[in-house]
Amino acid sequence: MGLSEEIKRRRTFAIISHPDAGKTTLTEKLLLFGGAIHVAGAVKSNKIKKGATSDFMEIERQRGISVATSVMGFEYKGIKVNILDTPGHEDFAEDTYRTLTAVDSVIIVVDGAKGVEAQTRKLVKVCRMRNTPVMVFINKLDRPCKDPFELLDEIESELGIRVRPLAFPISSGDTFKGVYNIHQQHLSLFTSEDRQTASRTIDIKLDDPSLDEHIAPFTEQLKEDLEFVDGVYDAFDRDAYLRGELAPVFFGSAVNNFGVNDLLDCFINTAPHPRESTTEQRTIDPFETKMSGFVFKIHANMDPNHRDRIAFLKICSGVFERNKAYLHVRSGKNIKFSTPNAFMAEKKSIVDFAYPGDIIGLHDTGNFKIGDTFSEGEKLRYIGIPSFSPELFRYIENADPQKFKQLSKGVDQLMDEGVAQLFTSRLNGRKIIGTVGVLQFEVIQYRLEHEYNAMCRFESISIHKACWIESDNKEQLDDFIKRKYTNMAIDKHGRDVFLADTSYGLAIAQDKFPDIKFHFTSEF
Numbered sequence: 001m002g003l004s005e006e007i008k009r010r011r012t013f014a015i016i017s018h019p020d021a022g023k024t025t026l027t028e029k030l031l032l033f034g035g036a037i038h039v040a041g042a043v044k045s046n047k048i049k050k051g052a053t054s055d056f057m058e059i060e061r062q063r064g065i066s067v068a069t070s071v072m073g074f075e076y077k078g079i080k081v082n083i084l085d086t087p088g089h090e091d092f093a094e095d096t097y098r099t100l101t102a103v104d105s106v107i108i109v110v111d112g113a114k115g116v117e118a119q120t121r122k123l124v125k126v127c128r129m130r131n132t133p134v135m136v137f138i139n140k141l142d143r144p145c146k147d148p149f150e151l152l153d154e155i156e157s158e159l160g161i162r163v164r165p166l167a168f169p170i171s172s173g174d175t176f177k178g179v180y181n182i183h184q185q186h187l188s189l190f191t192s193e194d195r196q197t198a199s200r201t202i203d204i205k206l207d208d209p210s211l212d213e214h215i216a217p218f219t220e221q222l223k224e225d226l227e228f229v230d231g232v233y234d235a236f237d238r239d240a241y242l243r244g245e246l247a248p249v250f251f252g253s254a255v256n257n258f259g260v261n262d263l264l265d266c267f268i269n270t271a272p273h274p275r276e277s278t279t280e281q282r283t284i285d286p287f288e289t290k291m292s293g294f295v296f297k298i299h300a301n302m303d304p305n306h307r308d309r310i311a312f313l314k315i316c317s318g319v320f321e322r323n324k325a326y327l328h329v330r331s332g333k334n335i336k337f338s339t340p341n342a343f344m345a346e347k348k349s350i351v352d353f354a355y356p357g358d359i360i361g362l363h364d365t366g367n368f369k370i371g372d373t374f375s376e377g378e379k380l381r382y383i384g385i386p387s388f389s390p391e392l393f394r395y396i397e398n399a400d401p402q403k404f405k406q407l408s409k410g411v412d413q414l415m416d417e418g419v420a421q422l423f424t425s426r427l428n429g430r431k432i433i434g435t436v437g438v439l440q441f442e443v444i445q446y447r448l449e450h451e452y453n454a455m456c457r458f459e460s461i462s463i464h465k466a467c468w469i470e471s472d473n474k475e476q477l478d479d480f481i482k483r484k485y486t487n488m489a490i491d492k493h494g495r496d497v498f499l500a501d502t503s504y505g506l507a508i509a510q511d512k513f514p515d516i517k518f519h520f521t522s523e524f
């Protein structure tokens, strides 16, 4: 198969949801369909368990296991599907944001009883920034759910995306009868007794007199609902979906493997293959023959005896070949990889070739950073992997004066891995760590001690938000930096960051300095 065919048959995506909506369960069912796993529960064991929030070592251990499932590839009907796993735990949201930079589309799982929840809202915002095509799976229809139209309205208003149901549920909870596939005009009947065979699909038109036998007393209701769907929602427009403006919606019950088939079939036919990506220098077409790609995630091994890490490279163009030298653009070095890994569900294997859309794991001894580009010689730099304004901030101090070097190296490497963000105060040069979750502070302290033999201590600091600032008005910018000197810091790339104490202080600053732009992500 040539490069072009290989690209066209790839679908690289992530499933996102609020914790507990059913992401893990849906992932598992998709893998079962693809024959990548054979028993239910295989993915489950990698999930960060509930109640483990105070036990970060357990979480890290589970994250360690989840390296193998960071990417789950399988073949389905001739299509190579790559699912990129995203950590369910919200303290690792930044990991998820970065993973979203490496996917070509996204499936959102919404709990039909709860509707749109906080974490989904945040993650979809990131997708919207990148115009990532989105499909929605409304889950848990076997439980009493909100009214489907209410759910559709909620998705539109809360996630800021137009929807188009391609399937429609017939009741929910104890009286759940099934789902009518509007697209294909067939009815999937729900038989709840057996979780693995909960579904029976029959081809039936709405005017078929036998419809009533299957879904009474909801026949009239379904007809009315579908009429309403046709009246209210425009026909499904694939181009609008590809532009990230319109989300097709499916309903089902992941745990019962119900409705998943319809979703997967639509997904492989509708979701995009790898598309163009942006570098600082130019746009890269995946069909270009020269290989290029970027590191979007680095995973450290938790074994203190091996400070090895795995860097996850998304191939964006050309063919990646084992043992061929590629330019690591940031260092200017040519590097060969003798053991690049591909991931197929729980298995890791060495690959000889990888194509755009594929993710490979590269062995790293601490030289790579998130955002690093590899190419066949061209000095490209992939963009679009922003840092997001952290939510929690603390000063980090050296707790063992003998180990200054170890601490500094450890902090640098952990920041390269994207565990947290480091800012340096302009005022006194003190280092400030910013994270999205309180767990990261424990992770940093533990890892510094066990992997770098360094001791640190955190001190509280009252910061509301970090904003990257820029302005065409140099005079105003200089004036701002001078006046706000105590709140100014620089990030790891030397860019100016304003650390606002309070939301009020930020609003005042925005008001007083109208020519300054305050950004909440590092790329603007």
Ligand code: G4P
Binding pocket: 017, 018, 019, 020, 021, 022, 023, 024, 025, 026, 044, 047, 088, 139, 140, 141, 142, 143, 252, 253, 254, 255, 256
């Ligand atoms: P997450 O990855 O999004 O956090 O969610 P996960 O798949 O782990 O699902 C969260 C809980 O919801 C699990 O129950 C799972 O079995 C259940 N679930 C998933 N899909 C459905 C569905 O369609 N209907 C119903 N009724 N439940 C569903 P749990 O009790 O936390 O775990 P388990 O004991 O079932 O494994």
